Amino acid sequence: MNGIAKKSVNIHPPFNFKSGAVFNDPITIVYETLGTLNAKKNNAILVTTGLSPSAHIASSLEDSSSGWWEDIVGKGKSIDTSEYFVICVNSLGSCFGTSGPSSMDPRSGKRYRLSFPEISIEDVASSIKPVIDELGIETLKAIVGPSMGGMTALSLIKQYPNITNDLVLISAASSSRPFSIALRSLQRSMITSDPQWKEGNYNQDDLPLEGMKHARFLGMITYRSPTEWNKRFGRKLIQNIAERADLFGNRFQIQDYLKRRSDDFISDFDPNSYLYLSNAIDAFDFAEDSDDIEGAVTNLDLNRVLIIGVEEDYIFPFQCQEDLYNAFSAQKYSVELLKLPSINGHDSFLVDHENFGSALAEFFK
Amino acid sequence: MNGIAKKSVNIHPPFNFKSGAVFNDPITIVYETLGTLNAKKNNAILVTTGLSPSAHIASSLEDSSSGWWEDIVGKGKSIDTSEYFVICVNSLGSCFGTSGPSSMDPRSGKRYRLSFPEISIEDVASSIKPVIDELGIETLKAIVGPSMGGMTALSLIKQYPNITNDLVLISAASSSRPFSIALRSLQRSMITSDPQWKEGNYNQDDLPLEGMKHARFLGMITYRSPTEWNKRFGRKLIQNIAERADLFGNRFQIQDYLKRRSDDFISDFDPNSYLYLSNAIDAFDFAEDSDDIEGAVTNLDLNRVLIIGVEEDYIFPFQCQEDLYNAFSAQKYSVELLKLPSINGHDSFLVDHENFGSALAEFFK
Numbered sequence: 001m002n003g004i005a006k007k008s009v010n011i012h013p014p015f016n017f018k019s020g021a022v023f024n025d026p027i028t029i030v031y032e033t034l035g036t037l038n039a040k041k042n043n044a045i046l047v048t049t050g051l052s053p054s055a056h057i058a059s060s061l062e063d064s065s066s067g068w069w070e071d072i073v074g075k076g077k078s079i080d081t082s083e084y085f086v087i088c089v090n091s092l093g094s095c096f097g098t099s100g101p102s103s104m105d106p107r108s109g110k111r112y113r114l115s116f117p118e119i120s121i122e123d124v125a126s127s128i129k130p131v132i133d134e135l136g137i138e139t140l141k142a143i144v145g146p147s148m149g150g151m152t153a154l155s156l157i158k159q160y161p162n163i164t165n166d167l168v169l170i171s172a173a174s175s176s177r178p179f180s181i182a183l184r185s186l187q188r189s190m191i192t193s194d195p196q197w198k199e200g201n202y203n204q205d206d207l208p209l210e211g212m213k214h215a216r217f218l219g220m221i222t223y224r225s226p227t228e229w230n231k232r233f234g235r236k237l238i239q240n241i242a243e244r245a246d247l248f249g250n251r252f253q254i255q256d257y258l259k260r261r262s263d264d265f266i267s268d269f270d271p272n273s274y275l276y277l278s279n280a281i282d283a284f285d286f287a288e289d290s291d292d293i294e295g296a297v298t299n300l301d302l303n304r305v306l307i308i309g310v311e312e313d314y315i316f317p318f319q320c321q322e323d324l325y326n327a328f329s330a331q332k333y334s335v336e337l338l339k340l341p342s343i344n345g346h347d348s349f350l351v352d353h354e355n356f357g358s359a360l361a362e363f364f365k
Numbered sequence: 366m367n368g369i370a371k372k373s374v375n376i377h378p379p380f381n382f383k384s385g386a387v388f389n390d391p392i393t394i395v396y397e398t399l400g401t402l403n404a405k406k407n408n409a410i411l412v413t414t415g416l417s418p419s420a421h422i423a424s425s426l427e428d429s430s431s432g433w434w435e436d437i438v439g440k441g442k443s444i445d446t447s448e449y450f451v452i453c454v455n456s457l458g459s460c461f462g463t464s465g466p467s468s469m470d471p472r473s474g475k476r477y478r479l480s481f482p483e484i485s486i487e488d489v490a491s492s493i494k495p496v497i498d499e500l501g502i503e504t505l506k507a508i509v510g511p512s513m514g515g516m517t518a519l520s521l522i523k524q525y526p527n528i529t530n531d532l533v534l535i536s537a538a539s540s541s542r543p544f545s546i547a548l549r550s551l552q553r554s555m556i557t558s559d560p561q562w563k564e565g566n567y568n569q570d571d572l573p574l575e576g577m578k579h580a581r582f583l584g585m586i587t588y589r590s591p592t593e594w595n596k597r598f599g600r601k602l603i604q605n606i607a608e609r610a611d612l613f614g615n616r617f618q619i620q621d622y623l624k625r626r627s628d629d630f631i632s633d634f635d636p637n638s639y640l641y642l643s644n645a646i647d648a649f650d651f652a653e654d655s656d657d658i659e660g661a662v663t664n665l666d667l668n669r670v671l672i673i674g675v676e677e678d679y680i681f682p683f684q685c686q687e688d689l690y691n692a693f694s695a696q697k698y699s700v701e702l703l704k705l706p707s708i709n710g711h712d713s714f715l716v717d718h719e720n721f722g723s724a725l726a727e728f729f730k
Binding site for chain 2 (some may be wrong): 114118175176177178179181182183185186188189190192193195210214217218220221225226229230232233234235246247248250251252254255258275276279282283285314317
């Protein structure tokens with residue numbers, strides 16, 4: 001198997017959701033792979049994604065467009081596809097081929113919308129297992145989970161304790177804290193309050209754009225850091241300030257930047273997918289069946305664990321990564337905690353290729 | 366003059382706004398006082414407010430309702446009205462009696478709305494001076510400026526270098542940084558995107574409530590701190606979670622709390638007033654006419670300066686207070702910097718009466 005780009009697995013019904021819902025329609029999981037799975041099938045690295053990325057992690061022969069981790073994954077890069085077989089799965093509930101609220105309901109011929117069952121991180125994780133099985137892989141070399149993907153990775157090892165040798169959690173958490181729950185609640189409310197949302201039954205040509213833009217604007221603010229913006233923007237004025245449309249028009253470059261970036265994003269991502277996955281991040285609690293995180297990491301068959309975080313992460317603060325480290329450490333796993341000097345906040349792993357690349361290259365060398 | 370509650374001063378036109386606008390209508394500034402101005406008129410403390418409070422700082426004989434700083438200001442309290450004559454002014458542009466976009470335009474008989482000139486912090490400050498003059502006060506004992514009020518206080522001492530002996534800046538800044546500019550820009554956009562805003566010409570019976578609620582929700586998130594919410598709420602579920610209306614209904618107590626508090630607030634505050642003052646906070650730069658803050662604090666006639674801040678202030682981070690301290694210190698003022706161990710973020714001065722009360726009592730004893 002070599003350099004095959006987008007593939008998919010169909011999960012035969014029923015799919016049992018964590019909520020108790022039994023879903024009798026087939027579920028499709030889209031994934032991409034890079035590199036070559038070796039004969040022993042022991043060189044596979046699974047990357048579980050954050051909320052918004054697709055399975056297109058890096059460019060390939062089949063799809064030469066840049067992927068969301070282009071600078072980290074590839075031949076000769078930190079996760080070296082000359083050596084490793086990299087699998088990236090589009091999460092259940094997302095909108096890039098994998099089943100979710102924006103998929104077509106085969107019975108009605110319309111999109112599922114809110115009739116799609118509530119999705120949990122546990123469901124995202126269990127829907128990935130058939131991909132691993134399809135590829136004939138018994139044990140992964142590693143799972144690498146950034147952001148929400150770290151929660152998915154934690155759920156995978158909990159549900160399938162022998163699924164991987166190594167585990168890399170990046171800017172992740174065992175559960176969301178109230179500050180980030182509050183931020184995501186506001187983002188969801190901005191979308192569901194948009195009159196165009198229409199209880200999830202929006203017209204595809206008339207999306208709840210204002211709500212999505214505002215949700216993304218808040219995301220852009222809180223996924224990055226004050227330190228980065230002090231350096232990049234400070235109080236620099238926009239060039240055409242004399243042409244400011246009105247009293248409340250943009251005055252500063254930071255405003256202009258966030259507006260442009262928010263407007264760009266919203267066309268890509270399905271509003272209901274966003275709501276479902278945002279909700280799943282709030283609800284996930286790795287330790288819900290045990291006294292604490294330490295209790296949740298007993299009896300895992302893990303060789304090495306690497307936990308990476310940065311300062312000024314408002315989504316999953318470094319304390320979350322420390323808590324995970326302490327739990328793995330107390331249970332005598334071989335675990336390392338890295339606090340990288342990135343200034344890009346929660347999104348550092350997507351931006352600071354130098355620091356993250358070095359850390360991952362060192363781990364996988 | 367003793368215990369007189371709500372009073373007002375009419376500023377005779379024209380009022381020259383910083384923007385260049387010359388306003389030919391009379392401007393009314395509402396204020397309240399507590400305590401007794403002594404014969405020498407040297408025991409007056411002016412409190413300049415944050416964005417949303419009225420002039421009603423504490424209960425009085427005339428108005429027994431609790432004020433916004435009830436636990437700090439009063440007889441025998443940290444700012445002791447047995448000793449001091451406390452003046453609190455409702456800021457220009459606000460909506461509690463003082464002139465602003467929600468006031469009546471005497472010519473049209475309608476509210477000014479966006480025809481009211483753009484308001485700057487400098488305008489807020491210069492509109493306070495007539496109150497001091499009206500009271501016959503030449504030099505204030507102190508100006509106490511929390512949050513936006515700290516900016517107003519800085520502008521007052523810049524415009525009138527002999528106006529006060531002492532200066533207390535609380536959770537304030539010489540200018541806004543890009544992170545908080547971004548937050549306020551989003552808040553303004555949430556209001557101006559609300560269809561009920563109608564370019565500022567909303568019906569008073571049909572306010573842009575969704576936008577105001579969302580702006581307040583974001584305010585509630587960012588005026589407090591993750592540490593406070595970890596302690597108060599953690600991941601505690603709401604009681605009636607089984608009755609959750611839908612997939613995206615509240616699950617956690619933090620969500621319920623923020624929703625209730627946001628819904629409460631919005632009925633009080635005029636949307637256009639909010640927009641005008643929010644915009645003024647972004648634009649203010651105490652050091653705009655000098656090389657830096659140090660350059661802006663030369664030649665002030667100040668006896669003592671106290672600068673107070675806390676950890677986890679997302680609006681004006683402690684670095685802002687350090688920058689102010691360093692500037693006053695470099696210019697050899699008698700200046701003290703206090704970092705209080707409050708966990709309530711930017712709003713600590715409104716909530717943590719113990720720490721703030723002690724600090725202010727010590728300063729004013």
